[in-house]
Structures are given as structure tokens and as C-alpha cells.
Amino acid sequence: MTQQFSPLKNDRLLRALRFEPVDATPVWMMRQAGRYLPEYKATRAEAGDFLSLCKDTDKATEVTLQPLRRFELDAAILFSDILTVPDALGLGLYFETGEGPKFKKTVRTEADIANLPKLSMVDLSYVTDAVTSIRHALGGQVPLFGFSGSPWTLATYMIEGGGSREYRHAKEMMYARPELLHALLAKITDAVTEYLDAQIIAGADLVQIFDSWGGALGHRQFAEFSHHYNREIIAKLKAKHSSTPVVMFTKGGGLWVDTQADSQADALGFDWSVPLNKARALLGKNKAIQGNLDPATLYGTTDNIRRAVSDMLHDVYDGGIHTGYVANFGHGITQWANPDHAKAFVDAVHEFKW
Amino acid sequence: MTQQFSPLKNDRLLRALRFEPVDATPVWMMRQAGRYLPEYKATRAEAGDFLSLCKDTDKATEVTLQPLRRFELDAAILFSDILTVPDALGLGLYFETGEGPKFKKTVRTEADIANLPKLSMVDLSYVTDAVTSIRHALGGQVPLFGFSGSPWTLATYMIEGGGSREYRHAKEMMYARPELLHALLAKITDAVTEYLDAQIIAGADLVQIFDSWGGALGHRQFAEFSHHYNREIIAKLKAKHSSTPVVMFTKGGGLWVDTQADSQADALGFDWSVPLNKARALLGKNKAIQGNLDPATLYGTTDNIRRAVSDMLHDVYDGGIHTGYVANFGHGITQWANPDHAKAFVDAVHEFKW
Numbered sequence: 001m002t003q004q005f006s007p008l009k010n011d012r013l014l015r016a017l018r019f020e021p022v023d024a025t026p027v028w029m030m031r032q033a034g035r036y037l038p039e040y041k042a043t044r045a046e047a048g049d050f051l052s053l054c055k056d057t058d059k060a061t062e063v064t065l066q067p068l069r070r071f072e073l074d075a076a077i078l079f080s081d082i083l084t085v086p087d088a089l090g091l092g093l094y095f096e097t098g099e100g101p102k103f104k105k106t107v108r109t110e111a112d113i114a115n116l117p118k119l120s121m122v123d124l125s126y127v128t129d130a131v132t133s134i135r136h137a138l139g140g141q142v143p144l145f146g147f148s149g150s151p152w153t154l155a156t157y158m159i160e161g162g163g164s165r166e167y168r169h170a171k172e173m174m175y176a177r178p179e180l181l182h183a184l185l186a187k188i189t190d191a192v193t194e195y196l197d198a199q200i201i202a203g204a205d206l207v208q209i210f211d212s213w214g215g216a217l218g219h220r221q222f223a224e225f226s227h228h229y230n231r232e233i234i235a236k237l238k239a240k241h242s243s244t245p246v247v248m249f250t251k252g253g254g255l256w257v258d259t260q261a262d263s264q265a266d267a268l269g270f271d272w273s274v275p276l277n278k279a280r281a282l283l284g285k286n287k288a289i290q291g292n293l294d295p296a297t298l299y300g301t302t303d304n305i306r307r308a309v310s311d312m313l314h315d316v317y318d319g320g321i322h323t324g325y326v327a328n329f330g331h332g333i334t335q336w337a338n339p340d341h342a343k344a345f346v347d348a349v350h351e352f353k354w
Numbered sequence: 355m356t357q358q359f360s361p362l363k364n365d366r367l368l369r370a371l372r373f374e375p376v377d378a379t380p381v382w383m384m385r386q387a388g389r390y391l392p393e394y395k396a397t398r399a400e401a402g403d404f405l406s407l408c409k410d411t412d413k414a415t416e417v418t419l420q421p422l423r424r425f426e427l428d429a430a431i432l433f434s435d436i437l438t439v440p441d442a443l444g445l446g447l448y449f450e451t452g453e454g455p456k457f458k459k460t461v462r463t464e465a466d467i468a469n470l471p472k473l474s475m476v477d478l479s480y481v482t483d484a485v486t487s488i489r490h491a492l493g494g495q496v497p498l499f500g501f502s503g504s505p506w507t508l509a510t511y512m513i514e515g516g517g518s519r520e521y522r523h524a525k526e527m528m529y530a531r532p533e534l535l536h537a538l539l540a541k542i543t544d545a546v547t548e549y550l551d552a553q554i555i556a557g558a559d560l561v562q563i564f565d566s567w568g569g570a571l572g573h574r575q576f577a578e579f580s581h582h583y584n585r586e587i588i589a590k591l592k593a594k595h596s597s598t599p600v601v602m603f604t605k606g607g608g609l610w611v612d613t614q615a616d617s618q619a620d621a622l623g624f625d626w627s628v629p630l631n632k633a634r635a636l637l638g639k640n641k642a643i644q645g646n647l648d649p650a651t652l653y654g655t656t657d658n659i660r661r662a663v664s665d666m667l668h669d670v671y672d673g674g675i676h677t678g679y680v681a682n683f684g685h686g687i688t689q690w691a692n693p694d695h696a697k698a699f700v701d702a703v704h705e706f707k708w
Binding site (some may be wrong): 272 | 627706
């Protein structure tokens with residue numbers, strides 16, 4: 001079944017990813033549908049908890065569109081969570097107030113891994129339904145991102161049973177039983193590939209893979225336990241959807257540009273620790289760049305936000321390539337950001353002339 | 355008052371920092387006196403809480419020496435905490451079971467900063483007493499590290515009132531009121547300089563500055579709000595104690611080798627995200643290198659620990675400089691490490707031949 005959607009009116013972001021000329025720098029914000037917006041909080045309160053909001057097609061569509069009404073964003077991103085996949089694998093995702101996400105079950109033994117079911121997209125039809133609904137609601141206004149967590153990042157939650165600071169159990173498996181971790185990562189890789197494939201079929205114009213905890217790894221371990229699987233997912237998606245762009249975002253991965261360059265990703269996302277002129281010098285036109293303002297910049301004055309945007313854009317464009325770049329933060333916008341300051345960020349990006 | 359101490363029997367680490375030939379690679383472990391050792395837990399139980407242990411000269415001396423009895427370490431490090439300085443500045447450090455360190459007071463306003471007292475080393479005489487006691491007890495076995503937190507790292511605790519994941523208030527001050535943060539950092543810089551000077555006078559053979567949260571900063575902010583002050587402390591210490599080595603450890607600072615190279619530090623410490631061959635290529639003989647095994651490596655088999663040590667030492671030595679390097683982890687050893695595996699790490703470093 002191929003969906004029929006309106007033609008795209010704003011393809012600035014897709015052009016930038018292809019290194020084609022753009023009239024202005026495209027910009028979006030990771031976690032742009034989020035708690036910093038009062039209208040988001042109102043819709044979420046109606047839905048009840050966070051997962052109910054993800055599973056309600058109309059409300060998930062509504063919160064996805066909310067930031068686009070306030071800001072001249074050049075992309076929308078599916079409202080969902082990276083932990084939908086482990087939840088669909090039977091781990092029992094839940095959220096406790098004031099704490100992060102948790103799972104009822106953990107995956108730590110050979111038997112735990114062997115007993116993981118194959119992903120059934122029936123359990124995730126609420127995600128593909130949301131993608132199709134959002135794509136229709138957008139009416140071609142901007143492209144729509146689908147997304148998934150990376151296998152390593154999802155594995156940390158599945159092994160630890162929730163968020164972690166030290167990754168004790170995940171790293172114990174990595175160093176003591178690497179073959180077990182590889183077996184788990186292979187299973188997650190299959191699930192993520194199927195999940196992203198389904199999102200693209202349902203209407204996602206492009207996808208982003210979030211390797212939120214890739215930066216917790218040693219440089220050799222990143223190549224072996226994270227990048228290797230990200231690369232495989234991207235290759236499989238490209239074999240089937242050659243024209244659908246893939247953005248690979250590894251938080252804390254700025255030291256490994258050379259490793260990360262070895263994939264079919266169209267763009268690499270960076271956090272604020274990375275001087276973008278150095279990333280550009282290493283990547284050239286091999287891959288576009290996305291990022292990387294510290295979202296805490298929004299706590300400052302609008303003058304300082306404009307200056308920070310200007311510094312960032314000078315970094316990435318001063319090598320002489322005036323496309324191949326998507327402005328964003330280096331991680332999600334925080335719940336404490338002032339929406340007017342988010343607007344100042346978006347507008348400053350568009351107003352910048354190189 | 356100049357102390358009289360025994361001459362040093364093992365100066366391998368000091369020789370490596372001066373790029374002099376060494377018979378084996380020197381090695382120590384951040385947080386080597388810690389909860390992974392049953393004898394540490396026994397002494398701590400006798401002392402009561404963590405702060406009482408720091409303040410008891412005999413017990414602080416005992417726990418400092420404990421790992422040296424088990425392992426052939428090439429340095430000792432003062433048993434203390436980086437938060438002694440903010441505590442001495444009147445913030446009221448306390449520890450709650452199962453949670454990190456906390457302060458009774460926070461420092462967030464102009465008045466809070468103006469009201470901070472000048473550091474009185476009388477309030478920290480327990481630290482200098484411990485340094486002198488440990489140095490005597492060592493009898494010249496190995497050199498003794500003193501240490502302090504960096505101004506930025508200490509500021510995060512003082513502003514947040516404890517540990518943090520997002521540094522909301524510290525970053526709000528940074529982006530909204532940078533002049534306030536600079537005023538606070540200037541005060542902490544004076545205190546840290548005096549604190550490290552006093553430790554050197556009391557008997558520390560060398561010192562390490564821990565910028566544990568430097569990696570949370572953007573690259574420009576690291577230079578302005580962290581490195582600038584670290585550099586100033588090191589310059590002031592060097593003006594007074596030109597032959598006392600200084601090791602500068604910035605967790606997450608591997609992207610900023612060029613910025614960090616601009617100081618009088620003798621060595622830079624790196625975490626496990628950094629390929630040491632790249633750091634060496636950038637630093638040459640300008641600065642020695644310390645680090646950088648993931649302490650979680652100890653969760654694996656001793657065979658895998660040996661392989662990881664070999665990989666790390668090949669990285670740092672393959673450029674042809676066979677000194678100027680101190681093996682260590684890239685952060686503190688964890689409470690879950692097996693002491694026998696810590697021994698395997700230390701022994702593997704010493705056995706490695708380049």
C-alpha cells in the first residue's frame with residue numbers, strides 16, 4: 001500500500017542534505033514537541049500519561065504540529081519515544097513521576113535474549129498510524145522525520161531496566177560476555193530496521209537514529225558495539241529506500257567522525273562539544289552535518305542566542321561549503337526553555353547570511 | 355615550615371611526566387582507595403560516614419595506603435573529596451545514603467557570591483594534616499598526589515546544591531548572567547590555588563585538578579569558563595612550585611586537546627572516548643598523557659583486561675615516544691570492580707614492553 005500525500009512545499013532541509021543550494025539554513029529542534037510548550041502540556045494532561053499520548057493518533061498528531069504553528073521550522077518529527085521498540089518486545093515500559101522510563105523486565109542472560117520475540121509491527125501500529133496521520137496533517141508544509149533509538153542505546157535501557165549513569169550491567173555484559181551483547185544487538189538491529197522501514201512506508205520523509213548513549217563507550221567499543229549496528233541498519237534501509245535520507249546522531253560521538261563517516265548516512269548529528277569547522281574539515285561533502293547548539297543557550301538573552309547562532313554558522317560555513325548543514329541543538333530542547341527564545345533561535349538561523 | 359620526608363624510592367611516574375626514560379610504564383588508579391576494597395569498607399564503617407573518614411588523619415592515611423599493599427602502584431593519592439573546598443566556604447556538605455553529595459546552601463545570586471568568605475585553610479587543616487601524615491607513612495615508597503576539583507566543576511555543585519545531570523542552574527547563570535559566573539569562578543580559583551599550594555607545602559609531590567564536568571560544556575564555553583581558570587591556577591602554582599608536576603584531567607575534554615595544551619600543566623588526563631594515538635599526535639612532547647581505560651573493563655576476564663591494556667599502550671607508544679605517559683583509568687574505579695582484576699590491570703601495564 002503506497003500512501004498518497006501532498007507534494008512538499010518546503011524542501012530546504014532535504015536540499016541541504018543533498019548538498020544542493022539553499023535559500024536559507026534549514027533548522028529544526030530535537031524534542032521540539034515538548035514540555036517547554038504550554039499547549040503541549042495541555043494536550044498531554046488531556047491524554048493522561050506520556051505513553052497514552054504516544055498511542056493516541058489524533059493527540060500525537062496535534063503535539064507534533066504545535067511547534068510548527070509557533071516557529072518557522074523546516075521539519076516536523078514524529079511524536080513518540082525511543083523506547084517503543086523494547087516495549088513492543090515485551091519488556092513493559094512504564095514511567096514513574098519524577099523518574100525516567102523503566103521496564104518491568106530486564107534482559108541480562110542468554111535465556112533472556114533467546115526468549116525475546118521477533119518484533120511484530122502490529123504492536124507498533126500506533127506509531128505508523130501516527131506517522132501517516134501527521135504526514136496528511138502536514139499537507140506538504142515540511143518534511144516529516146521518523147526516528148528510532150540505536151541498538152546500543154536501546155540495549156542499555158533493556159539491560160539496565162531503565163536509564164543509567166554508569167551502565168553497570170550493560171558494560172558488564174560488554175566486557176564479560178561480549179558474544180551475548182552482540183546477540184542482543186543483532187536482535188535489536190533487526191527490530192529497528194523493520195521499525196524504520198515501516199515508518200518510511202507509512203509516510204516518513206526521512207529518519208533519524210538516536211545513539212543517545214554512544215558517547216559512554218570507549219572508542220574501540222563504539223566501533224564494535226554501536227557503529228557497526230547503526231551502519232547495518234542504514235545499509236538495509238538504503239537498499240530498500242535509496243532516496244530516503246538518514247541522519248545519524250551520536251551524543252558524545254564527536255571524537256569518532258572518521259568511524260562514523262563509514263556508513264551510508266546522509267548526515268551526522270553532533271552535540272555542542274564539537275567545533276563544527278573541525279567536523280566539516282573531516283567530512284567535506286561526504287556527509288552533511290546537523291547540530292549543535294547547547295539547548296541551555298536558550299536560558300540566556302535573545303542577543304546572546306543570536307550571537308551563539310552566528311558563531312555556530314560561521315564555524316560550519318567558513319570552509320566554503322554553504323549547504324550540507326541543518327541547524328539544531330546538540331540534544332533535545334529542555335523543559336525550562338522559554339518558547340520566545342526558541343523562536344529567536346529559529347529566526348536567527350534563517351536570517352544568517354553567509 | 356618545610357617538612358622533612360624520606361627520599362623517593364620509585365620515581366617512575368615523575369620521570370614519565372618529564373619525558374625521561376622509564377623501566378616500565380607508571381600506573382595508578384583514580385579512586386584507588388574506594389568501595390571496591392573490603393578493607394576500605396571496614397575502615398569506613400569504623401569511621402562512620404564518608405566525611406568523618408576524610409577528617410580522621412589516621413584513618414585517611416590508612417585507606418590511602420590500603421591499595422598500595424595490594425597492588426604495585428606507582429603513586430598514592432590523598433584520600434579526600436573534591437567538595438571539601440565548597441564545604442570550607444560555608445555551604446554545608448552532607449551525604450544522604452544512596453544519593454550523591456548535597457549542600458545545605460546554594461550560590462545563585464550576586465549576593466550569594468558576594469557573601470562567600472575567603473577560604474581559610476584553618477578549616478581545611480584536616481586535609482593538610484592528612485597529606486603530611488600520608489607522606490610520612492609512605493616513607494618514600496611512591497610519590498603522593500594532592501588534588502582539587504576545578505573551579506567550573508566545583509561551581510556546578512555550589513550552584514545546583516549537589517550533583518546534576520543537566521546543570522540547569524549553572525548553565526542558566528552561564529548563559530543569562532555570565533559576569534556572575536565569572537565572579538564566582540574567580541573566587542573559587544583563588545580558593546583552589548590556595549588549597550593546592552597548601553597541599554604541596556604539606557607534602558604532596560604532585561597535584562591533579564579534576565574537571566569532572568568540563569565535558570558538559572560547549573567548546574567555546576569550556577575555553578571561557580573552565581580552561582581559563584584551570585590555566586590560571588596552574589600558572590600560579592608553577593610560579594611558586596616550579597618543580598611540582600600538575601596533571602589536568604578533564605572528563606569529556608578529548609575534543610579540546612588544542613585548547614587544553616595552552617597551559618603549564620605537565621600532563622593531560624583523558625577518558626576512554628579518546629584514541630591516545632590521536633592525543634599523542636597533537637601533543638607530541640608538549641605534555642604527557644594520563645589515562646584512559648574504561649574502568650568497566652575490570653568487569654571482564656583478566657585475559658580481556660590484558661588485551662585492553664596492550665591496545666591502550668600500543669596506541670600511546672606507537673608514535674615512537676616511549677615515555678611521557680601514565681597509565682590509569684579514564685575515570686574512577688567503580689565500587690563493583692573485582693580487586694583481583696584491578697591487580698591484573700596494574701600488572702599488565704608493568705609487564706608491557708614497547
